[in-house]
């Protein structure tokens with residue numbers, strides 16, 4: 001299940017999650033948190049869904065269909081986060097229960113806000129202690145910890161600081177590390193570090209990369225893989241999806257998990 005916002009451009013948010021879920025062999029259920037007005041150039045606005053409607057979507061799915069793993073993306077406001085936290089508690093989602101991947105989405109790749117500023121505390125205070133894994137990018141790391149990640153040492157320091165906020169595991173994504181030929185992500189479980197590296201794909205079309213990574217991780221957890229295995233699977237998945245990204249509109253096109261259709265024998 002994905003709990004996230006809708007992207008009218010179809011590149012990120014629930015649209016990206018559902019594409020990856022389908023192609024990794026899991027059925028995707030959805031709780032929509034917000035409807036964004038968005039294209040390849042940016043986000044010009046969004047309407048929040050009423051918190052009780054967000055919570056009701058989660059209850060409707062968990063009380064009938066059931067979930068094997070859950071991912072959160074754009075959560076928009078503190079009131080929505082609080083309603084989701086209560087719905088997750090009632091359904092046994094998070095930490096020792098059903099695996100929960102929290103992608104702490106704060107802004108789009110263009111810098112447009114997807115979370116009202118006052119909601120950052122609710123995101124860290126309510127979602128992080130519940131999370132099996134949190135997957136911040138470097139801007140979100142800076143917002144949450146004040147740490148500027150510029151190399152492996154600061155990436156480790158940031159992972160430790162984020163782990164203190166309560167999640168079981170932290171993945172500090174290195175996709176925004178400038179001037180690097182590689183895209184190193186760092187996983188920390190409170191004891192051990194594990195690095196996931198990939199050669200940087202030279203493309204401006206990287207819209208939805210973070211969602212795709214978190215959705216592939218969630219799908220692998222739903223299939224019963226461990227967190228380190230699920231992240232390894234997702235890292236390869238997102239790298240291939242970046243290679244298959246295509247131009248759309250005048251700005252940043254979407255990453256595409258559709259490579260999977262022409263390479264089914266690879267998995």
Ligand SMILES: Nc1ncnc2c1ncn2[C@@H]1O[C@H](COP(=O)(O)OP(=O)(O)OP(=O)(O)O)[C@@H](O)[C@H]1O
Nearest residue numbers: 109137173174175176183200201206208209210213
């Ligand atoms: N050009 C690239 N080549 C290879 N991997 C990349 C590239 N850009 C991002 N990644 C990888 O994609 C995943 C998403 O990382 P990123 O840091 O871009 O997250 P994000 O900002 O949440 O994503 P986005 O804003 O693009 O949706 C990570 O595994 C990262 O290492």
Ligand SMILES: Cc1ncc(COP(=O)(O)O)c(N)n1
Nearest residue numbers: 005006012013108109207208
């Ligand atoms: C609904 C929604 N969710 C998430 C993102 C982040 O994706 P990106 O960082 O690629 O803009 C987005 N733009 N829109």
